[in-house]
Amino acid sequence: MKIAIVGYGNLGRGVETALLQQSDMEAVGVFTRRDPATLDSRIPAYALADLPHHEIDVAILCGGSATDLIEQSPDIVRHCNIVDSFDTHARIPEHFAAVDAAARETDHAALISTGWDPGLFSLMRVLGAAVLPDGTVDTFWGKGVSQGHSDAVRRIPGVVKAVQYTIPKESAVAQVERGEGAGLTPRDKHLRECYVVAAADADREAIRQAIVSMPNYFDEYDTQVNFIDEAEFKAKHTAMPHGGQVIRHGYTSPDTPQVMNFSLTLASNPEFTASVNVACARGLYRAYQEGKRGCMTIFDLPISYLTGLSAEELRKNWL
């Protein structure tokens, strides 16, 4: 299976690392809009414009949703099958339609919006609803870095560096597991913790106020702001851990609660997302080989397609 990587940020690097663990995949190269000579990739780097001249079974698109994928996915699927991790929830139907049309025109297949959320967490929410129809689902995220919230803090005058961790509140997780999660507010479910390096002459109290009162991002949450120096920031806050859990609580009969919980504890968010996307590339290519065309999501693939194992092997040793 010949796999290409489009984009070489954190996710692209993660896909490169993941591909080197797969015995059934060959990494064709990294395709970039930057000068390929400037990339420190372990596999060959090429200009994105050269992509149509390469033989590729699946391209894994590693750009951002807002500006990259919305245009790249329908564009690149004209040349080969693609997997992306488009995560702007409100625009998924529109993105799906554009990718589906382009893929069908050129007889290709695509799998969009995968990773862990959207992706594995979506799968678990649907599985939970299918098995426990009389129930509720709650998703918790963290402890982990939210890029959007970190960016928002960095835009405040006087902030040099900043990272924001989203942390689920254990009391809320316990409530949900008991089936008592109805009515939980954003403030009840997650805590926001910021580590900020401020400029020497900055007014720290003003920065703190600007953060905790920021509409949409922080005002509906309990937010802790910690000021640290650059050395501590570099030592403790440059990794990208993340995680979370999807909890389905339901009743199979009036006094019979049942709980399904899927949780992730990730030392590296981009490397894990990359690993899911690589497994999905395998699954998509299997579907393509069986004649499937157009756009799909992780809901449409049998789990067996994600592995390189045969159906006989799966039945014998994995059931």
Added chain:
Amino acid sequence: MKIAIVGYGNLGRGVETALLQQSDMEAVGVFTRRDPATLDSRIPAYALADLPHHEIDVAILCGGSATDLIEQSPDIVRHCNIVDSFDTHARIPEHFAAVDAAARETDHAALISTGWDPGLFSLMRVLGAAVLPDGTVDTFWGKGVSQGHSDAVRRIPGVVKAVQYTIPKESAVAQVERGEGAGLTPRDKHLRECYVVAAADADREAIRQAIVSMPNYFDEYDTQVNFIDEAEFKAKHTAMPHGGQVIRHGYTSPDTPQVMNFSLTLASNPEFTASVNVACARGLYRAYQEGKRGCMTIFDLPISYLTGLSAEELRKNWL
């Protein structure tokens, strides 16, 4: 979707309860080898021999693996599509082959060995291996009643009633979550707790010894034996709670551990198993309508097939 239930033990009752929660399913009836007039079912009961005279989309087989399903599944699939929860791991390939041949002869479809283990836990083991190929998987069961171990205790002379709970050891779960589960023995992973009602004249110490030294069942475990009276047994030990977890620990790069954990906390083992089987019946029927024939497992069905939701709805609201 017209669904039949074959067998009316705990699992059959659970399926009956689950079917009454589904808006897209009609319960055709319970089919039994007993006198149908003696069943206290809420839906009509018929003799098993009458099954071929009913219009059935999927029959959910609720018998035991050892004596019932090994014969019933290939037999009944000649009349209609079937779902079973065959769980004798060593005989799955043989059972699959028999069901597959019978189903193909008569143009039907079957889904075998579903429930939660085998079933959802199998799915999670495969998903974990697909996403984190450089990793290990461990399964813990409980706290829950093991029917096989409870039966073994009940066969000891002097035992009137008994129940055995399998309990995962928290220390072992923590070790596995840290990626240090290699070399864990059965004794390290699970504790066995027995509640026994002894005959008035029984030698309790002899019963205790007979339990803890029983080969295969208890000798490789730490086993606690508690003697209680009939009233306490009836009050506290007649429910069928269960649960467990599948933990995949893997590395996406040398110092980057990633953990996936799927856990179940079930107030009723048979009702939850039944709910999984009903969702699988929906999925199987969808595959059948799309032209799939022969025998399948839960690895072969897209998760979307288990729900009644459309692909558009899933993309819009569940990704």
